[in-house]
Amino acid sequence: MKILFLGDVMGRAGRQAVSDGLPKLRAAWKLDFVVVNGENATSGMGLSAAHARAILEAGADCVTLGDHAFDQKDMLQFCEAEPRIIRPLNFSKSAPGKGARLFEARGGRKVLVCQALGQVFMKRPFDDPFSATEAVFRTHPLGGQASAVIVDFHCEATSEKMAMGHWCDGRASLVVGTHTHVPTADAMILRKGTAYLTDAGMCGDYDSVIGMQRDEPLRRFITGMPKERFSPALGEVTLSGVYIETDDKTGKATRIEMVRQGGRLPPAGPAPIA
Amino acid sequence: MKILFLGDVMGRAGRQAVSDGLPKLRAAWKLDFVVVNGENATSGMGLSAAHARAILEAGADCVTLGDHAFDQKDMLQFCEAEPRIIRPLNFSKSAPGKGARLFEARGGRKVLVCQALGQVFMKRPFDDPFSATEAVFRTHPLGGQASAVIVDFHCEATSEKMAMGHWCDGRASLVVGTHTHVPTADAMILRKGTAYLTDAGMCGDYDSVIGMQRDEPLRRFITGMPKERFSPALGEVTLSGVYIETDDKTGKATRIEMVRQGGRLPPAGPAPIA
Amino acid sequence: MKILFLGDVMGRAGRQAVSDGLPKLRAAWKLDFVVVNGENATSGMGLSAAHARAILEAGADCVTLGDHAFDQKDMLQFCEAEPRIIRPLNFSKSAPGKGARLFEARGGRKVLVCQALGQVFMKRPFDDPFSATEAVFRTHPLGGQASAVIVDFHCEATSEKMAMGHWCDGRASLVVGTHTHVPTADAMILRKGTAYLTDAGMCGDYDSVIGMQRDEPLRRFITGMPKERFSPALGEVTLSGVYIETDDKTGKATRIEMVRQGGRLPPAGPAPIA
Amino acid sequence: MKILFLGDVMGRAGRQAVSDGLPKLRAAWKLDFVVVNGENATSGMGLSAAHARAILEAGADCVTLGDHAFDQKDMLQFCEAEPRIIRPLNFSKSAPGKGARLFEARGGRKVLVCQALGQVFMKRPFDDPFSATEAVFRTHPLGGQASAVIVDFHCEATSEKMAMGHWCDGRASLVVGTHTHVPTADAMILRKGTAYLTDAGMCGDYDSVIGMQRDEPLRRFITGMPKERFSPALGEVTLSGVYIETDDKTGKATRIEMVRQGGRLPPAGPAPIA
Ligand SMILES: [Fe+2]
Numbered sequence A, B, C, D: 001m002k003i004l005f006l007g008d009v010m011g012r013a014g015r016q017a018v019s020d021g022l023p024k025l026r027a028a029w030k031l032d033f034v035v036v037n038g039e040n041a042t043s044g045m046g047l048s049a050a051h052a053r054a055i056l057e058a059g060a061d062c063v064t065l066g067d068h069a070f071d072q073k074d075m076l077q078f079c080e081a082e083p084r085i086i087r088p089l090n091f092s093k094s095a096p097g098k099g100a101r102l103f104e105a106r107g108g109r110k111v112l113v114c115q116a117l118g119q120v121f122m123k124r125p126f127d128d129p130f131s132a133t134e135a136v137f138r139t140h141p142l143g144g145q146a147s148a149v150i151v152d153f154h155c156e157a158t159s160e161k162m163a164m165g166h167w168c169d170g171r172a173s174l175v176v177g178t179h180t181h182v183p184t185a186d187a188m189i190l191r192k193g194t195a196y197l198t199d200a201g202m203c204g205d206y207d208s209v210i211g212m213q214r215d216e217p218l219r220r221f222i223t224g225m226p227k228e229r230f231s232p233a234l235g236e237v238t239l240s241g242v243y244i245e246t247d248d249k250t251g252k253a254t255r256i257e258m259v260r261q262g263g264r265l266p267p268a269g270p271a272p273i274a
């Protein structure tokens, strides 16, 4: 299967770039399944129902969230009504929606998508993501009902992400980090066949501070005194993420490529776009 | 000037790979100046005098440290005796050694190297790195005595690193992050001419948890109970960092390329090595 | 019932003071049940089996632990063999021992003791303590089998501790914080009958930095550079904790008094000791 | 000199209690100098100019702030215009106002008041408070121009506070912690004559979560999902703080008493109020 995962969509510019660019990538790379992390698509803070619909319409089969899952209050209802939304498994015991679900890809093949939140350096505490993903793997073994298993691990620390990669190795097709908004360059296939990338990066303007216009974050770092709200940067967007190919029988990855399309970052992907 | 910066050297395997590989890179890419971050070269924890010497002999013009600067106690003396060691500007008011210094590159040109520690998500608190670097820029303006200015920003958070990039933009030739041990893929030249990469990654074995053998970190994440010490992974090493070219007159960057040589990561660099 | 809870016993001096003083308090105040937090009794780091036995022999009916529960490795076995040891409910899914247990007090009455770890400002992450205690209250309702229910909430943040007090209000006889090693002065009975104190303080020498000799902690705060191990202070100890009286029928608290006996702190307790 | 320090005033109820109670305490205890921490007096978040004036009119000679110093924007100007406001020494290099100042007490004696922020467990990073206070002590030695020196150390961690106590011992008349909103019971005079209390507690309603109405903080701890703003609790207030007596010649403390007046906490103070 050919699968694309795009990292945190950042505000209006990020949404527009997904709407414009994802259909082209889908066609050019003959994608079977697409996951997009949408936790920052609405003003950089959460995801509204309307913006979730726009990302789905652009060609996402599944939209994942993150620690900002419910910053937009209508997501509390929407994630119950729209099965294509995945929130973190360990967001909170009382969170609405689901943290793992089996999706149908092109040709009727099944893809499991789940998301977990890390515990290191996060603004608020979450329960153990290692046992949370373990529970999912037990009910959805790779190469069983699920032809592919995708884990979006939303966290800050590189140590926790690499540990999660090894934890899932052989039990997931892809473990990809999100949340830091900077793509890493360590795409690899782990020992037992799991494709791994520490962070997908964001779909946003990289002439910024993690997707936000530079002035306010800089002011806060330098003076310690906030003055305005953060506001997503509106310059040219790089769509950033990861592309994998998997063996339908085993669910294991046979190829992994970093994806960076447009904007200021060095371009990458499985093949050029005409 | 052609400048190479290599990220945190990780233990014995990392040191060996630097000793073997750096002379080749120096020759192949006709490097004028090389900086290597050595804060994890000795058992993954700090840098001994002997290992610092080995990295310098391999072809580093300058070795930077980090939050682990003085984990090896003989560095307390060595960094006073050996001017090619740079410790963080804001490590502590009573730290020995220097946080910024002017070096001589090939052909007598001068290069300023400085290092600062971030404040976000670090294990212990450090003073403000923004005013620390500001003070350095005031005494060493880019394009003055210094043909190039290199800032190693040793910190965890992508937001703080991107903010530091903009803060230094036009005042440094290169701002490169270290500390997370995972290379990022966001190499770019900022608006006013500063080359920027969020993290250089490590010179270590990436089949690991940030360079440490996987078992003990995994155990701690999963069970919460330590059993053994951490021990650096000993598999094939990727030399990871960044290459820039600068204009000697202005000190600004004219080119930036990610560098990944050997090991498990996708290869990158300004040119192939014979 | 007359119940005494003593906070974190700190090293050799703390153990000695418990051995000397607890029998006197037991007699003078006609105590029915005594809980002692022992997580720092062995060199300030964890609790060995031998030192646990000493605290039990001094008159503790139950010894609780904390985030340092297994710093002494023989506690991994001992807490399975000795039912009077309680480790945190949410230490880790794979921790040995128990986080809640029903004890027998004088006259055959039953007392439930449980301990939970907080999530805010702790060195490593733990799972949600609110749902962990909820599960205990469901199986052990106050005024059912248990004549009294004692919750040791081991955490740093005053906000989390006060929230836990309200969360347990009417479901526990006592919620008492541990871990900060400084006694608070906010002893009160909450709206629905639960006695509450934010922190019990330590059984240790208060001419110290939270029970450790001052020099090394001061050095680390001032210079950022460790030089020696921490070592428990050995001066005169204050036994610090809380005394409550409960109604055996309802399990609710009818009286709460701070306890500080000996050493440098202002003395407090339900009655003078002859 | 007879000096009273009151901890963080919490919202409307706290302000009212200070206005009602402080004149009585001033008269009853014949106070020479009064400091009040006002960082939460305005809706629990910062201090407006109007509310600062009200606290000064109630009898405070000096009002200190904290990490919430500038949550109310008019304090940015007011702290420049009103010399009786002290903000943290190490709030930020660009903060308006002053972090230390010499005040005149009854009878023309001079009192130095300064405030510093801790670095451990704070929401944002601050520069080293140990060297910040050192600089103040150098220019204002105890027993020189200043008959008394008062240090408000605004921080979370008990270890950092106790270390600051020892750091200032013999150089300050009083080191008192603020910020946690829970009074500690460890009032003591340190070896070289400095009165010390880890935390003054708050002037607020203790039937709360650190002064805020319980429902929203409890919801956030239990469900992880915010619903409303925090709002200060409005029940009966305890004025909480510390009283010291000093020797005018040496500046050293001769007496320290915890102060808790009104509300739910056990009463304390140097003498009963008629
Ligand atoms: Fe995000």
Ligand SMILES: [Fe+2]
Pocket (backbone or CB within 6 Å): A039, A066, A067, A068, A154, A178, A179
């Ligand atoms: Fe996030």
Ligand SMILES: [Fe+2]
Pocket (backbone or CB within 6 Å): B008, B039, B040, B066, B178, B179, B180, B181
């Ligand atoms: Fe490192």
Ligand SMILES: [Fe+2]
Pocket (backbone or CB within 6 Å): B039, B066, B067, B068, B154, B178, B179
């Ligand atoms: Fe580091």
Ligand SMILES: [Fe+2]
Pocket (backbone or CB within 6 Å): C008, C039, C040, C066, C178, C179, C180, C181
């Ligand atoms: Fe403790």
Ligand SMILES: [Fe+2]
Pocket (backbone or CB within 6 Å): C039, C066, C067, C068, C154, C178, C179
């Ligand atoms: Fe503890």
Ligand SMILES: [Fe+2]
Pocket (backbone or CB within 6 Å): D008, D039, D040, D066, D178, D179, D180, D181
């Ligand atoms: Fe406060």
Ligand SMILES: [Fe+2]
Pocket (backbone or CB within 6 Å): D039, D066, D067, D068, D154, D178, D179
């Ligand atoms: Fe505060």
